[in-house]
Amino acid sequence: MTGAGYWVDLYQAQQRLGGGFLVTRRFVLTALHCLRGLTAFDAQMDIVLADGTRVEGQVCRQDKDADLALIEISPLFDITQPVPAAGVAQDGDRWRGPYRPAENEVQLSGHIDSGAVRYLCEGGASIEALQLTADQQLGDYSGYSGGPVEGIAQDREPMVVGILLEQAPDRVDPGRNANVLFAATIREVMRRFDHFDVAHLMDVLRPGRREHIPQQESVDGLSPHTQADRVESVIHAFQQLSEQGVMDPMHVAELRYLALKRIIEEEPGEGGL
Structure with missing residues (x-):
């Protein structure tokens, strides 16, 4: 269910740029043309949440052809606003x-x-x-x-x-x-942004390492033997539910992030983020 207060206003200094909304608690989606007033796409901007709280963010991806932009919220801020449920529109609704x-x-x-x-x-x-x-x-x-x-x-x-x-x-x-x-x-x-893909999240959370976490079911009925395999098996199941229309793809994206973050933080010999 959509919750009140997931949309935002975007500012640089005192200049309002446009609107957008949370797609996860890390990313804000907006139309790229709303950011024409930015001094530079790598510049910091203020994201004003529905309750008036200001957090910082930066454009992490832009798709000029599709007029879309993704803004990453600074990890210094803890976002508690609701994340909307996503779905497929029906003609006549x-x-x-x-x-x-x-x-x-x-x-x-x-x-x-x-x-x-x-x-x-x-x-x-x-x-x-x-x-x-x-x-x-x-x-x-x-x-x-x-x-x-x-x-x-x-x-x-x-x-x-x-x-x-x-x-x-x-x-x-x-x-x-x-x-x-x-x-x-x-x-x-x-489809346009790979920031919701497992491979990209691995690169972000563990820079410099490109180890692949296999997306496969257990063999001969045996449970996956590593923590990474176990979590990825669960994520894969979530993805199947998403593709079948049972589970919201935005929630799947956020679950991926949280699961991978936990894998990396708990790996032997690996420090925190």
């Missing part, structure tokens, strides 16, 4: 955008016209996207870019299904915009 660029701005909502359509975004990539119709006739929705899209259905809890990126122009009058929006799906985000 209702949607809402819980992020607002300011307190006097309306909260967006509407219908999901398409839960998975190929869309050529302004960055030049063909991405899997949601096509959304907004109930609110604002004319300009640009301040909402980078915010999460939650899918709403009567038979299930709200889940984050995408990130707002663009607004469609009005075909009758090109000088104005329509109330049709496009959002990259969470599946597209997971």
Whole structure:
């Protein structure tokens, strides 16, 4: 279930850059064009959480073609805000955008016209996207870019299904915009960033070593004999549940990180991080 308060505002000094949201307690997702005001992509920025707390972060990956950016939160800060559940949008569901660029701005909502359509975004990539119709006739929705899209259905809890990126122009009058929006799906985000992969996390947590943790089941019914094998077997099971739609892929990503961190910290002869 999505919890209140997982969206953020991004600042450099006193300049507001745009919005984003937590995908794990280490990473914030945003639209790359929201960061145009950054002095440099390796510069520190402030991440203002929903309760007003400021933490520091830095862009760790950008995908210019898909207009997406991933920001890593400094390890000096302990994030306790809720992490949203992610899911797959269904055609015809209702949607809402819980992020607002300011307190006097309306909260967006509407219908999901398409839960998975190929869309050529302004960055030049063909991405899997949601096509959304907004109930609110604002004319300009640009301040909402980078915010999460939650899918709403009567038979299930709200889940984050995408990130707002663009607004469609009005075909009758090109000088104005329509109330049709496009959002990259969470599946597209997971495909674009390797920061959720086991191999990448091993490199981050244990720099200079590239040992592979085999992703395989036990042989002849015997349990894996090392701690790494045991944890990886559990992670592999989680991944299968994610692929079957039973478990949220963002939660799987965070479980991977925590499990690998524990492996490395407890290895004989290895120190802490």
